Amino acid sequence: MPVALQDLSLGNNFPGLQPESVIRRLASESSLDWRMTCVPRNYPNAPIEVHTISDLQNDAIPYIKSRLIRQSPVLSDLELLVQEERETDAPITPHANQQAAEMLLYVNAILGNAVPELSIAPDGNGGLRIEWFRDNRTLRVLIPSRAEQVPFIYQRINRDSAVHNFSLATVVQALRAVFDNPHNARY
Amino acid sequence: MPDIDAEQFPNIYRAIRSRRWYDPATQRVSSAAFVLRDQEIGLSALKGVNCSPQACLAGLNTCFGELALPTERVLNLGLQIVEDEPDAPEFRENHAQIMGIPIDRTTPAHVKLAEDFASSLAEMSSLHYDRHEKFRE
Numbered sequence: 001m002p003v004a005l006q007d008l009s010l011g012n013n014f015p016g017l018q019p020e021s022v023i024r025r026l027a028s029e030s031s032l033d034w035r036m037t038c039v040p041r042n043y044p045n046a047p048i049e050v051h052t053i054s055d056l057q058n059d060a061i062p063y064i065k066s067r068l069i070r071q072s073p074v075l076s077d078l079e080l081l082v083q084e085e086r087e088t089d090a091p092i093t094p095h096a097n098q099q100a101a102e103m104l105l106y107v108n109a110i111l112g113n114a115v116p117e118l119s120i121a122p123d124g125n126g127g128l129r130i131e132w133f134r135d136n137r138t139l140r141v142l143i144p145s146r147a148e149q150v151p152f153i154y155q156r157i158n159r160d161s162a163v164h165n166f167s168l169a170t171v172v173q174a175l176r177a178v179f180d181n182p183h184n185a186r187y
Numbered sequence: 188m189p190d191i192d193a194e195q196f197p198n199i200y201r202a203i204r205s206r207r208w209y210d211p212a213t214q215r216v217s218s219a220a221f222v223l224r225d226q227e228i229g230l231s232a233l234k235g236v237n238c239s240p241q242a243c244l245a246g247l248n249t250c251f252g253e254l255a256l257p258t259e260r261v262l263n264l265g266l267q268i269v270e271d272e273p274d275a276p277e278f279r280e281n282h283a284q285i286m287g288i289p290i291d292r293t294t295p296a297h298v299k300l301a302e303d304f305a306s307s308l309a310e311m312s313s314l315h316y317d318r319h320e321k322f323r324e
Contacts, residue, residue, distance in 0.1 A: 081207065088205075088249065090224070121207040121219035129219050140218070140302065150293060154302040161303055163295040 074104045077120055078128075085122050093126040093145040100128045100143050106168045107175065116179055132175060139178045141171060188269035191234065191283050193258040199232040199268060199283060200315055202243065203251040209314050211322040216254055216312040218305040221288075229284030230308075232256070232268070240318055244281060252322070255315035256308065261285060264307055 082092045116134035123129050126145030140154040151166035155178050164170050208220040236253050243250040266287040271278045288304050289297040
């Protein structure tokens with residue numbers, strides 16, 4: 001994956017930073033599959049964007065957010081929705097946006113195209129509802145607007161449904177259970 | 188609050204606040220259309236519609252049209268549809284609310300019930316009016 005200096009958006013923000021060192025680190029990562037190179041080394045604990053020098057010093061390889069948005073249709077749709085909702089009385093919050101982006105990247109990195117169609121919708125309160133569906137099977141992740149609120153995973157096959165506590169790993173497991181082998185889905 | 192007469196109003200209508208509530212490619216209504224917002228105790232609906240690109244009977248700043256729901260099937264879920272109290276200060280003759288969806292979304296049990304309702308309401312809904320022709324394929 002070629003890395004352009006302008007994508008880093010760091011040059012003028014942090015006097016004294018040596019951009020070349022950042023590029024070298026990213027270049028070393030780019031020999032891997034492109035999806036993985038976009039994820040910070042200590043993901044998911046790393047900051048989604050670099051805000052301070054210490055973010056870099058703490059071994060956080062930064063996202064190249066603009067490049068990711070262009071490359072990933074899933075993140076493009078999320079960004080489009082955030083734009084659509086910007087002028088409403090309940091715009092999507094940065095927390096919800098960030099948590100959704102992290103989850104979508106994680107699912108994409110692990111499952112790639114082996115997931116069904118995706119729908120992203122606002123919850124009307126500043127949060128997001130992310131839903132995969134095929135025929136009568138649905139997996140829905142409910143991402144609230146604020147960090148102190150609890151996200152949930154909801155799955156439904158025909159009229160049978162269940163709710164799970166949210167984690168990135170549980171989303172992947174539930175996607176596999178619901179869409180790969182629905183008979184294994186737990187209720 | 189008085190219950191709605193399902194014979195007089197065989198359908199009720201939900202104003203479409205977000206373009207994401209309906210996907211023209213799949214003709215699928217999103218469950219997001221049936222989620223309570225903070226401070227809401229019921230889902231707002233209209234008993235009758237005669238909207239135009241210029242006029243929105245729901246009184247929304249942004250409205251993309253209406254979804255139709257069969258009144259009887261909504262009631263069969265165990266939900267209640269109530270009309271506005273005539274003496275209430277915010278009385279609107281054409282307004283109703285779908286009641287019975289859990290307001291508390293902090294426990295798995297309440298989330299499950301609320302999402303079950305949202306899923307069922309979405310499944311029985313159909314696009315009734317495309318106000319700005321945004322839902323054309």
